[in-house]
Amino acid sequence: xxxxxxxxxxxxxxxxxxxxxxxxxxxxxxxxxxxxxxxxxxxxxxxxxxxxxxxxxxxxxxxxxxxxxxxxxxxxxxxxxxxxxxxxxxxxxxxxxxxxxxxxxxxxxxxxxxxxxxxxxxxxxxxxxxxxxxxxxxxxxxxxxxxxxxxxxxxxxxxxxxxxxxxxxxxxxxxxxxxxxxxxxxxxxxxxxxxxxxxxxxxxxxxxxxxxxxxxxxxxxxxxxxxxxxxxxxxxxxxxxxxxxxxxxxxxxxxxxxxxxxxxxxxxxxxxxxxxxxxxxxxxxxxxxxxxxxxxxxxxxxxxxxxxxxxxxxxxxxxxxxxxxxxxxxxxxxxxxxxxxxxxxxxxxxxxxxxxxxxxx
Amino acid sequence: xxxxxxxxxxxxxxxxxxxxxxxxxxxxxxxxxxxxxxxxxxxxxxxxxxxxxxxxxxxxxxxxxxxxxxxxxxxxxxxxxxxxxxxxxxxxxxxxxxxxxxxxxxxxxxxxxxxxxxxxxxxxxxxxxxxxxxxxxxxxxxxxxxxxxxxxxxxxxxxxxxxxxxxxxxxxxxxxxxxxxxxxxxxxxxxxxxxxxxxxxxxxxxxxxxxxxxxxxxxxxxxxxxxxxxxxxxxxxxxxxxxxxxxxxxxxxxxxxxxxxxxxxxxxxxxxxxxxxxxxxxxxxxxxxxxxxxxxxxxxxxxxxxxxxxxxxxxxxxxxxxxxxxxxxxxxxxxxxxxxxxxxxxxxxxxxxxxxxxxxx
Numbered sequence: 001x002x003x004x005x006x007x008x009x010x011x012x013x014x015x016x017x018x019x020x021x022x023x024x025x026x027x028x029x030x031x032x033x034x035x036x037x038x039x040x041x042x043x044x045x046x047x048x049x050x051x052x053x054x055x056x057x058x059x060x061x062x063x064x065x066x067x068x069x070x071x072x073x074x075x076x077x078x079x080x081x082x083x084x085x086x087x088x089x090x091x092x093x094x095x096x097x098x099x100x101x102x103x104x105x106x107x108x109x110x111x112x113x114x115x116x117x118x119x120x121x122x123x124x125x126x127x128x129x130x131x132x133x134x135x136x137x138x139x140x141x142x143x144x145x146x147x148x149x150x151x152x153x154x155x156x157x158x159x160x161x162x163x164x165x166x167x168x169x170x171x172x173x174x175x176x177x178x179x180x181x182x183x184x185x186x187x188x189x190x191x192x193x194x195x196x197x198x199x200x201x202x203x204x205x206x207x208x209x210x211x212x213x214x215x216x217x218x219x220x221x222x223x224x225x226x227x228x229x230x231x232x233x234x235x236x237x238x239x240x241x242x243x244x245x246x247x248x249x250x251x252x253x254x255x256x257x258x259x260x261x262x263x264x265x266x267x268x269x270x271x272x273x274x275x276x277x278x279x280x281x282x283x284x285x286x287x288x289x290x291x292x293x294x295x296x297x298x299x300x301x302x303x304x305x306x307x308x309x310x311x312x313x314x315x316x317x318x319x320x321x322x323x324x325x326x327x328x329x330x331x332x333x334x335x336x337x338x339x340x341x342x343x344x345x346x347x348x349x350x351x352x353x354x355x356x357x358x359x360x361x
Numbered sequence: 362x363x364x365x366x367x368x369x370x371x372x373x374x375x376x377x378x379x380x381x382x383x384x385x386x387x388x389x390x391x392x393x394x395x396x397x398x399x400x401x402x403x404x405x406x407x408x409x410x411x412x413x414x415x416x417x418x419x420x421x422x423x424x425x426x427x428x429x430x431x432x433x434x435x436x437x438x439x440x441x442x443x444x445x446x447x448x449x450x451x452x453x454x455x456x457x458x459x460x461x462x463x464x465x466x467x468x469x470x471x472x473x474x475x476x477x478x479x480x481x482x483x484x485x486x487x488x489x490x491x492x493x494x495x496x497x498x499x500x501x502x503x504x505x506x507x508x509x510x511x512x513x514x515x516x517x518x519x520x521x522x523x524x525x526x527x528x529x530x531x532x533x534x535x536x537x538x539x540x541x542x543x544x545x546x547x548x549x550x551x552x553x554x555x556x557x558x559x560x561x562x563x564x565x566x567x568x569x570x571x572x573x574x575x576x577x578x579x580x581x582x583x584x585x586x587x588x589x590x591x592x593x594x595x596x597x598x599x600x601x602x603x604x605x606x607x608x609x610x611x612x613x614x615x616x617x618x619x620x621x622x623x624x625x626x627x628x629x630x631x632x633x634x635x636x637x638x639x640x641x642x643x644x645x646x647x648x649x650x651x652x653x654x655x656x657x658x659x660x661x662x663x664x665x666x667x668x669x670x671x672x673x674x675x676x677x678x679x680x681x682x683x684x685x686x687x688x689x690x691x692x693x694x695x696x697x698x699x700x701x702x703x704x705x706x707x708x709x710x711x712x713x714x715x716x717x718x719x720x721x722x
Contacts, residue, residue: 007687010699028389031412033690034699034712050414051392284648287694287717296690305693309670326368329394329657332666333648338371338395351371351395356648 002096004202004300008074010034013053014299015073015095017060017087019046021339021349022079022275025283027052029291035299040069047340048079060087070094077253077298081107081273082154098202098252098298099273106249107273110152110183120248122241123267126186132179136170139184146187149173151180159219163187188267190260194228196242197279199254199293199303206246207293207303208239209286212278212314214258220347224278224314226285230261237266245271254279254294277349281312284335284354310356322350333357363457365563365661369435371395374414375660376434376456378421378448380407382700382710383440383636386644388413390652396660401430408701409440421448431455438614438659442468442634443515459563459613459659460634467610468634471513471544481609483602484628487547493540497531500545507548510534512541520580524548549628551621555589557603558640560615560654560664567607568654568664569600570647573639573675575619581708585639585675587646591622598627606632615640615655638710642673645696645715671717683711694718 008014014030016023019041027037027048036053039046042060049055054072058065066087070076076097078088081104088101106112114127128139130149140147145168151160162176164184174182193216198208213228214221228235242257245268249255256276258269279290288296288304296303317324322344328336338351369375375391377384380402388398388409397414400407403421410416415433419426427448431437437458439449442465449462467473475488489500491510501508506529512521523537525545535543554577559569574589575582589596603618606629610616617637619630640651649657649665657664678685683705689697699712 007690010683010686011701011703024392028392028412031385031389031701032698034686034701036411036701050397051389051412053411287645287696302687302691304690307693322371325371325395326663329368329665330663332668335648337393340372340392340395340397342372 001092001100002094004075004096004098004298007301008035008299011036012074012299013038013072014295015040015069015076016048016079017041017076017083018079019043019048019055020079021047021341023048024051024339025291025337026077026079026275026294029289030295032292033295033301035295038069038073040066045342050340060084063090066090067094075298077294078104079274099255100250100252103249103251103273107271108153110150110270113271114183114185116248117245117268117271120244122244123265125188125267125269128184130174130182130184133170133174136174136182136184140164140170143184143186148185148187149177150183150185151177152183153181188260188262188269190262190267192228192230192261193269194230194238194259194261195224195276195278196238196257196259197254197276197282197290198239198242198246198257199290199297199306200246200251201297201303202252202300204247205303206243207306208242209279209282209290209306210308211235211238212281214278218347220316220318221277222316222318224281226281226308226312226314231264234261234264234266241266241268253297254290277316277352278314280337280352281314281354282306283337284356285310285312308359310359312357313355315353315355316349317351317353319344319346319348319350325351328353362453362461363455365436365457365459365659368662369396369660372397373435373660374399374433375656376401376430376437377409377413377440378402378437378444379440380404380409380416381440382408382702384409385412385700386652386698387438387440387636387655390650391656393653394656394662396656399430399434401427406703411701421445424451427451428455436659438655439465440635460616461611461613464610464612464634468632469514471511471631474632475544475546477609478606478629478632481605483605484626486549486628486630489545491535491543491545494531494535497535497543497545501525501531504545504547509546509548510538511544511546512538513544514542549621549623549630551623551628553589553591553622554630555591555599555620555622556585556637556639557599557618557620558615558637558643558651559600559603559607559618560651560658560667561607561612562658562664563613563661565608566664567604568667569603570640570643570651570667571669572596572599573642575639579708581677581679581710582638583677583679585642587642587669587673587675592625595622595625595627602627602629614658615651638677638713639675641698641713642675642715643667644698645717646671646673669720671720673718674716676714676716677710678712678714680705680707680709680711686712689714
């Protein structure tokens with residue numbers, strides 16, 4: 001594993017795996033610091049290409065292309081958690097990779113992730129490994145119903161999961177997730193969803209932003225409200241969970257940790273080893289956004305102070321919501337961010353906006 | 362002259378003449394709105410290329426390249442005032458150009474500029490046209506000494522000008538500016554330099570930012586402080602001069618108008634028909650920066666509210682100042698902007714930073 005011990009000077013080149021809106025906003029943040037990005041993505045129409053110094057269009061298992069890419073950059077990072085493990089390991093031998101392969105692998109496998117978090121003494125929903133219908137029945141007997149069955153890998157935005165009610169047959173549930181290796185999780189009855197956006201540098205410095213309260217529709221984030229309507233004690237607990245997780249993972253970069261709140265109890269739901277949609281509010285309410293923070297972290301720069309200047313409601317523009325752009329552009333104190341995607345498929349993240357108001361004491 | 366009457370939708374393409382830091386920051390602002398930029402510049406290492414969707418490397422008098430460029434974009438703008446008049450006129454026949462050719466020509470010629478401003482009843486320094494030593498002597502006899510002799514065209518950052526003291530011979534002065542067509546201006550004894558950054562849309566809507574106070578070193582802007590330490594009456598006068606100038610020019614886009622203040626008197630010094638260095642503070646203290654405002658204006662979008670959230674001191678990083686990047690990056694509440702230039706020549710604008718503090722009542 002290669003490390004960065006001296007800050008990469010302006011003019012250095014950051015390799016990013018993935019070319020979606022997160023890579024695009026990372027690239028814009030890097031440019032502001034005089035750093036160039038090289039985007040590696042399989043899709044020729046990746047939104048990040050239009051704002052980046054260099055691009056490679058190739059699949060993630062093209063090791064010749066990966067080697068050439070690694071030779072052109074000073075550090076590699078990624079915008080999504082489903083980078084194949086072999087891709088990350090291959091690059092890791094050639095160039096510093098942040099977040100590291102260990103953190104990526106942990107976050108990619110829901111069993112490894114939950115085991116890791118529970119091992120820190122941090123509450124998670126009851127869970128059990130599911131390999132087939134027989135182990136699903138055993139797990140249901142132990143955990144009870146309702147419960148949620150999720151594929152161990154490659155789930156996001158509610159994909160690869162199904163809820164098991166009182167009458168659901170285990171055969172039907174297992175079939176719903178295409179009979180893949182899975183995890184059964186006890187259903188958590190929560191009042192609020194929150195997240196912690198934290199950053200950690202190569203030297204172990206940690207910075208944690210204020211906690212957003214997240215509202216999902218159809219399993220897709222719709223709004224984040226900052227500050228969350230939670231007690232100071234709950235906010236402190238959430239932030240300390242984030243800090244402990246990022247340190248224990250020996251993580252470098254920005255992480256998103258999704259949590260549930262019930263009363264004064266905080267339960268960690270899952271880790272996203274990347275900049276996170278619920279951190280988009282930082283773009284317009286902090287000196288250093290989560291995107292700049294991630295760039296700073298992976299490049300060995302000092303982390304920015306995560307101080308918040310304003311209260312914010314961040315709203316995602318999903319699918320046809322993008323058609324509101326003209327009205328939104330006319331609204332004062334609204335910061336509009338569009339991702340340059342050409343096709344507005346239903347549920348597709350096309351942009352977001354931050355409504356900013358003076359910070360309340 | 363072609364106009365834009367309907368806002369250009371996200372995905373549209375903006376052509377920018379010039380590829381320096383102003384084009385780079387325009388391109389970053391356009392990207393945030395889902396708009397692509399095509400940079401046209403003669404220099405193959407232009408800083409704006411690294412953050413733009415398309416580029417043309419060609420001289421400004423390559424009309425075949427200009428025609429191909431015009432066919433690829435929905436609107437053309439520029440980052441500097443010395444775009445050749447024939448280039449602007451050629452493009453203007455093919456595609457909307459903003460700011461328009463008339464405004465550009467007025468700002469390019471100091472005689473036309475001063476005559477235009479004085480014609481609005483706005484105070485300027487006494488001035489006279491100089492064609493040769495004889496007319497310089499006549500002008501000196503009328504205006505007196507000290508005075509400043511400036512080339513009519515292509516001056517910036519103090520280039521192409523010389524001060525005429527009590528003992529300076531007119532031959533020496535005229536030779537100092539390479540005996541070019543010139544303007545003699547009476548020397549204005551001012552207390553403060555300020556500027557007005559204003560924007561105007563195709564439909565005539567105008568937005569004016571708060572007034573910065575500017576400090577120059579060796580004729581190059583070093584800092585802008587917002588708010589300026591001027592009376593409310595002086596600020597109102599300055600802003601009204603800016604509004605009248607931008608409207609009278611039938612201007613579309615962001616303009617910078619430099620002014621002198623002596624007591625309660627405001628004198629307009631010159632117009633920059635583009636985003637302006639003294640407006641860089643808007644990037645970190647307004648919902649819509651001057652760069653986004655310019656993009657909005659030229660693309661027919663609603664202008665953003667120019668409301669200011671914070672007090673700011675903007676400082677330019679000139680030449681070797683760039684070596685301070687690491688210390689600056691570690692300072693809280695400091696917003697760092699680096700331009701991606703590889704060579705730090707003396708006086709070269711390498712970046713800037715905004716120190717932001719809560720807005721004082």
